[in-house]
Amino acid sequence: MFLEYLLTITLGLLSFPLLYRLWRGPTTSDRLLALELIGALGVLMLVALSVVAGRPIYLDLAVLLTLFSFLGTLIVARYLERGLL
Amino acid sequence: MKVLDILVFLLYLGGLFFNLAAVVGILRLPDVYCRLHSSSKNTTLGSTMIATGLALRFFEAGQIPAALKVFLIAILILIIAPIGSHALARAAYQNGAPLSELTVCDQYLESLTNQDLAGVPKRATTSKQG
Numbered sequence: 001m002f003l004e005y006l007l008t009i010t011l012g013l014l015s016f017p018l019l020y021r022l023w024r025g026p027t028t029s030d031r032l033l034a035l036e037l038i039g040a041l042g043v044l045m046l047v048a049l050s051v052v053a054g055r056p057i058y059l060d061l062a063v064l065l066t067l068f069s070f071l072g073t074l075i076v077a078r079y080l081e082r083g084l085l
Numbered sequence: 086m087k088v089l090d091i092l093v094f095l096l097y098l099g100g101l102f103f104n105l106a107a108v109v110g111i112l113r114l115p116d117v118y119c120r121l122h123s124s125s126k127n128t129t130l131g132s133t134m135i136a137t138g139l140a141l142r143f144f145e146a147g148q149i150p151a152a153l154k155v156f157l158i159a160i161l162i163l164i165i166a167p168i169g170s171h172a173l174a175r176a177a178y179q180n181g182a183p184l185s186e187l188t189v190c191d192q193y194l195e196s197l198t199n200q201d202l203a204g205v206p207k208r209a210t211t212s213k214q215g
Contacts, residue, residue: 056151
């Protein structure tokens with residue numbers, strides 16, 4: 001359980017340097033890429049926190065966050081490609 | 086029991102290493118496409134490793150449905166991350182994201198026909214011929 005706590009903190013620290021790319025990406029695609037990676041790290045943090053708290057009910061949130069982050073990436077990519085939704 | 090703990094620790098360590106490599110690549114590489122190259126592969130492998138380790142931890146505690154749910158998350162990441170990166174790279178190219186000056190060849194531009202080329206905007210940095 002202590003190991004998962006350390007894992008959560010390390011994943012959170014890893015997502016801080018991505019904020020630089022989100023703030024000062026030269027193009028919109030850079031920002032979208034950084035946001036996608038922050039979302040993936042957040043899903044892993046949710047799963048690790050459900051191990052720490054011992055509550056498997058939190059896992060539903062992680063599954064939904066995975067699916068909706070993928071959906072958002074696809075929609076914004078389609079908007080960048082064709083200029084319409 | 087003890088072997089499973091060591092396996093989980095190794096999975097966490099490998100996953101953190103690959104995620105760290107993805108973050109360093111996103112910060113350091115010169116180009117959108119290079120950053121996508123760095124992030125998609127490393128994130129796919131690293132996140133799948135960490136999710137597998139967490140599923141083994143639930144399996145060790147005897148909570149089988151939760152372990153299956155975390156395995157579902159691992160398989161979803163394994164399928165979803167390459168598809169998202171592919172769509173993002175194609176969108177970046179069609180949107181006119183500039184190539185790096187170090188680019189040697191652009192095979193996607195060579196594969197396009199004249200009809201496709203009408204929609205692609207001019208790039209800020211053109212690639213060298215050859």
